[in-house]
Amino acid sequence: MDFSDWMKGVQARTEAALDHYLPAAGQAPARLHEAMRYAALGGGKRVRPLLCHAAGEALGAAPGMLDAAAAAVEMIHVYSLVHDDLPSMDNDALRRGKPTVHVRYDDATGLLVGDALQSQAFVTLCAPVLPVPLRAALVGELAVASGSVGMAGGQAIDLASVGLKLDRAALETMHRLKTGALLRAAVRMGALTGAMGQATEVAPAGTPVAGTPVAGTPVAGTPVAGTPVADAQRAALDAYADAIGLAFQVVDDILDVTADSATLGKTAGKDALADKPTYVSILGLDASRALAKSLRHDAHRALESFGARALRLAQLADLIVERAY
Amino acid sequence: MDFSDWMKGVQARTEAALDHYLPAAGQAPARLHEAMRYAALGGGKRVRPLLCHAAGEALGAAPGMLDAAAAAVEMIHVYSLVHDDLPSMDNDALRRGKPTVHVRYDDATGLLVGDALQSQAFVTLCAPVLPVPLRAALVGELAVASGSVGMAGGQAIDLASVGLKLDRAALETMHRLKTGALLRAAVRMGALTGAMGQATEVAPAGTPVAGTPVAGTPVAGTPVAGTPVADAQRAALDAYADAIGLAFQVVDDILDVTADSATLGKTAGKDALADKPTYVSILGLDASRALAKSLRHDAHRALESFGARALRLAQLADLIVERAY
Numbered sequence: 001m002d003f004s005d006w007m008k009g010v011q012a013r014t015e016a017a018l019d020h021y022l023p024a025a026g027q028a029p030a031r032l033h034e035a036m037r038y039a040a041l042g043g044g045k046r047v048r049p050l051l052c053h054a055a056g057e058a059l060g061a062a063p064g065m066l067d068a069a070a071a072a073v074e075m076i077h078v079y080s081l082v083h084d085d086l087p088s089m090d091n092d093a094l095r096r097g098k099p100t101v102h103v104r105y106d107d108a109t110g111l112l113v114g115d116a117l118q119s120q121a122f123v124t125l126c127a128p129v130l131p132v133p134l135r136a137a138l139v140g141e142l143a144v145a146s147g148s149v150g151m152a153g154g155q156a157i158d159l160a161s162v163g164l165k166l167d168r169a170a171l172e173t174m175h176r177l178k179t180g181a182l183l184r185a186a187v188r189m190g191a192l193t194g195a196m197g198q199a200t201e202v203a204p205a206g207t208p209v210a211g212t213p214v215a216g217t218p219v220a221g222t223p224v225a226g227t228p229v230a231d232a233q234r235a236a237l238d239a240y241a242d243a244i245g246l247a248f249q250v251v252d253d254i255l256d257v258t259a260d261s262a263t264l265g266k267t268a269g270k271d272a273l274a275d276k277p278t279y280v281s282i283l284g285l286d287a288s289r290a291l292a293k294s295l296r297h298d299a300h301r302a303l304e305s306f307g308a309r310a311l312r313l314a315q316l317a318d319l320i321v322e323r324a325y
Numbered sequence: 326m327d328f329s330d331w332m333k334g335v336q337a338r339t340e341a342a343l344d345h346y347l348p349a350a351g352q353a354p355a356r357l358h359e360a361m362r363y364a365a366l367g368g369g370k371r372v373r374p375l376l377c378h379a380a381g382e383a384l385g386a387a388p389g390m391l392d393a394a395a396a397a398v399e400m401i402h403v404y405s406l407v408h409d410d411l412p413s414m415d416n417d418a419l420r421r422g423k424p425t426v427h428v429r430y431d432d433a434t435g436l437l438v439g440d441a442l443q444s445q446a447f448v449t450l451c452a453p454v455l456p457v458p459l460r461a462a463l464v465g466e467l468a469v470a471s472g473s474v475g476m477a478g479g480q481a482i483d484l485a486s487v488g489l490k491l492d493r494a495a496l497e498t499m500h501r502l503k504t505g506a507l508l509r510a511a512v513r514m515g516a517l518t519g520a521m522g523q524a525t526e527v528a529p530a531g532t533p534v535a536g537t538p539v540a541g542t543p544v545a546g547t548p549v550a551g552t553p554v555a556d557a558q559r560a561a562l563d564a565y566a567d568a569i570g571l572a573f574q575v576v577d578d579i580l581d582v583t584a585d586s587a588t589l590g591k592t593a594g595k596d597a598l599a600d601k602p603t604y605v606s607i608l609g610l611d612a613s614r615a616l617a618k619s620l621r622h623d624a625h626r627a628l629e630s631f632g633a634r635a636l637r638l639a640q641l642a643d644l645i646v647e648r649a650y
Contacts, residue, residue, distance in 0.1 A: 147444030
């Protein structure tokens with residue numbers, strides 16, 4: 001399968017998984033559920049689910065388990081976008097080519113949609129398809145990456161840095177938290193699913209098998225599944241994730257000054273307008289482009305020990321650097 | 326130990342557990358961590374931690390494990406208060422006798438403090454002191470109770486009902502989600518800790534024992550701990566939680582019209598001002614008081630099969646109905 005078909009396949013799986021793991025639009029409270037689905041479905045590049053599936057494939061994970069992990073990390077990403085767009089944050093009206101949630105609904109609904117999407121991510125990681133020890137491991141990764149020493153902490157530093165002259169190191173620290181932590185979690189969650197999920201996927205989700213313990217009700221004496229990711233593999237994947245995480249942000253900053261809003265599906269030029277420090281404002285456009293290429297090289301090198309199994313991860317590194325939106 | 330001393334003991338443990346499970350104030354990003362601690366520490370009745378410990382005691386749970394569960398459920402409660410106080414929601418300036426987070430800091434920080442406290446609750450449920458299967462079970466309870474079919478969903482219904490004439494059934498549905506779901510989760514999480522935590526607490530947190538698997542790295546073949554709460558016990562505890570959950574709200578509505586802001590530590594009379602439906606506005610004051618007493622009776626009856634083990638749960642039902650703030 002070529003990369004483009006693989007990517008479309010994962011994006012379609014992710015859309016289906018989000019549809020499955022989000023409450024139905026008709027379920028009460030219907031307006032909230034409709035707004036959650038408005039925010040999460042039908043758009044987005046699904047970069048985090050792609051990373052999760054690519055890392056999972058490198059470690060032989062079952063696709064049905066990866067769907068749950070990928071949906072959860074995407075719900076966290078979407079919640080962060082919804083809150084980031086609120087008037088008290090970036091006050092943005094356009095996202096993924098559609099009116100933002102608080103514009104389409106109202107500010108309070110935007111707040112609650114984000115809150116409920118965060119909860120739903122952790123509900124999703126308790127899906128019956130995932131072995132119990134894997135659930136706990138995935139929750140640990142995602143919660144740390146989402147919180148005050150991860151994404152939310154990066155947002156706080158971002159807010160505090162508006163109008164300040166950050167140096168490159170401070171900018172990098174901010175982005176390592178704001179976007180890097182969740183991208184890294186997506187890779188790690190895929191790898192964990194490969195390492196810890198293999199022993200027990202005996203049946204697809206929702207198909208009870210006679211004699212199989214009901215999910216969520218572990219029975220004393222049942223062996224736990226799998227083993228965690230080996231240290232060397234995890235270090236290699238973290239190095240990969242760090243490189244593509246920074247590359248992603250550098251390219252975002254480049255696109256903010258070189259692309260238009262219609263192409264981006266969000267407001268272009270807003271960083272300069274908000275006087276936010278960016279790689280382009282600190283390094284200039286040419287050096288930023290060179291940095292993105294060098295980070296792509298770092299990402300490829302980190303994957304060497306995986307050989308052909310890391311094909312999709314390598315292709316995603318290329319995509320992240322070469323993307324036009 | 327008399328009830329008052331027991332309660333003070335749990336409140337002190339909870340304060341210490343929150344201090345332990347929240348990132349240090351000096352840790353970067355320092356302003357966010359300081360604001361999270363401002364919101365969570367040094368106040369509050371700690372009703373949910375009290376319920377968690379009381380239910381845990383009824384099922385023989387280890388106090389150190391209950392501390393983690395109680396801190397997590399309190400972090401969710403505090404996050405909901407911080408977001409509820411934001412200008413786009415209730416726009417409240419006073420909470421637990423102090424300026425609200427967005428007043429003391431700013432609106433964006435209020436948003437991020439709530440977001441990060443929610444993540445931190447799930448980080449806390451991955452604490453090394455908890456056996457891995459218990460972590461997954463607690464996450465499942467707390468995530469469902471926090472989300473769109475629990476607390477956040479109740480908030481959405483509450484918002485949509487301002488100015489409407491709700492009947493008693495609709496009001497009850499709203500409160501079952503908005504406050505009832507988390508109170509029930511607190512009881513269930515204590516019970517789960519009793520049922521699933523007993524087999525493995527061989528050492529206090531942070532004291533590695535030779536031969537013990539390192540927390541977070543489950544090893545294939547390790548037996549999982551404990552068994553879930555028996556159906557009859559869970560049904561009894563759910564009935565108890567439903568009764569005290571509604572009683573809690575009825576008494577809140579009574580106090581909103583009979584107590585002053587200084588006693589409550591939050592703005593009194595705001596429901597009537599906001600034209601929000603309450604038990605007092607629907608039933609009147611006398612019938613609301615009679616309802617609270619009848620719910621207390623229901624709570625006591627639900628506990629009968631537990632005998633003396635449920636002493637603290639019974640005393641908490643009394644406290645919830647008789648409280649003055």
